[in-house]
Amino acid sequence: MLKVYNTLSGKKEIFKPIEEGKVGMYVCGNTVYDFCHIGHARAMISFDIISRFIRHLGYELNYVRNITDVDDKIIKRAEENNESTQSLTERMIAAQREDELRLGNKMPDREPKATEFMQEIIDMVQILIDKEFAYQGTSGDVYYRATKFKDYGKLNNRKLEDMLAGARIDVEVAKEHPADFVLWKQAKAGEVSWASPWGDGRPGWHIECSAMSTNCLGSHFDIHGGGPDLKFPHHENEIAQSEAATGKDYVNYWMHCGAVRVNNEKMSKSLGNFFTVRDVLAKFNPEVVRYLMVSSQYRSAIDYSDQSLLEAKVALDRLYTALRDQDVAETFEPSVFTERFEDAMKDDFNTAVAVSVLFELVRELNKAKAEDAKKAASLAAELRSLAELLGLLYQDPAYFLQNSTVSEGLDEAAIQALIDERTQARKDKNFARSDEIRDELAGQGIELLDSREGTTWTRS
């Protein structure tokens, strides 16, 4: 029995799909005007793991994640770069894909782009106008009439009156009400635009997702996910648009991952305190980033720092060390570890507990190595199988241990030469020289490990 925390109710609920055995999930993707930062990575990884586990439970999942490729920020950035919006978005989409694959994600089943759904967007705006949920303001822009949707605010527990008390909403004369938001924007001269009954222009951000999600998954579907900062106004507005247009319930389960913080502040573009995925991958193996995300529950905030990455690296080293030079059985009989792992994941995807089960399995595996090779091989297979549900432990153990951090220091040949010299010194019982070499390598972040078969090394 899968339990899912639903932002709409503020509770964990038993998950029940609309259609037995099938799940439709829509996740808000990125606006492609810049490289992904770690906050984006958190959202992408969280929903990747959620999608893996939903499939693991036997559901036929349709995972849709959009790409916002029309937007003010894209237009602005393209102008700054002196390139077309299309050239910018194509570059960023390619970069995002590359980052994501490096982080070990599986791609969604479908990645609709806003520009490919222009007709559907226009149709939806027209329906909203016909139903009087939208109007063309004096500026020519089309707005959603927030006051007409009686449930407006239900996702965020907000009332329109309370929101106005905050008095931080811009008063635009073109709008009937300050909470009204734009559905269709008039194009300025020279901007990319699409023809519509309300003039050449482009869609507002919120309507894009309503149009794409309902066209890809139907007007009523199971799960809608996204980052924590999308709850309001984006998802609130999506509900208002979609439910007003279709007259049906829009989404059953709203899921939001937690924020990534830096120095106890949210990482965001607006604050400028963000690190891109590329920044981090210049220093650490991508799986380290993934481990950091997975080591806490997807809804909790996580702190991002070199320190937290280093701790993630050390923890992951332990898992990989257990698999180094270890036979992995073809098949295995699922043990109590599988059961506990699955129980944790069924409880709102509690990856933190799932990971702790991996460590307990590793202890058992390390013990079995000396006593029962067959059992060890079986446990190793189980470890890899469970870790795969989290997208972990997919690399060759020896490779990972030598490349968990990115170093500009000694290359492998130089390291091997020193190891060979040390091996000879040890044979000669010249332990002074032997230790000298080990200390020298340690100074370069290389740790040696002697065993009967010889000496191996890892990067610390």
Add this chain to the structure above:
RNA sequence: GGCCGGAUGGCAGAGUGGUCAUGCAGCGGACUGCAACUCCGUGAACGCCGGUUCGAUUCCGACUCCGGCCUCCA
């Protein structure tokens, strides 16, 4: 001001009405030429004040502090 989260051992991070998280770090031991890895053992926590209870870190209420959203933002 409104709404939503959070406060757990040295650090990170789960969870539970009474007994175990887990990783790192610490301490003792085994293994090792010395180490590392690994294993065995071990100490250590639940913001503050009330309430409910035989018993609360866990449930309820107040308080303090921290974060998020209320404006584009994963």
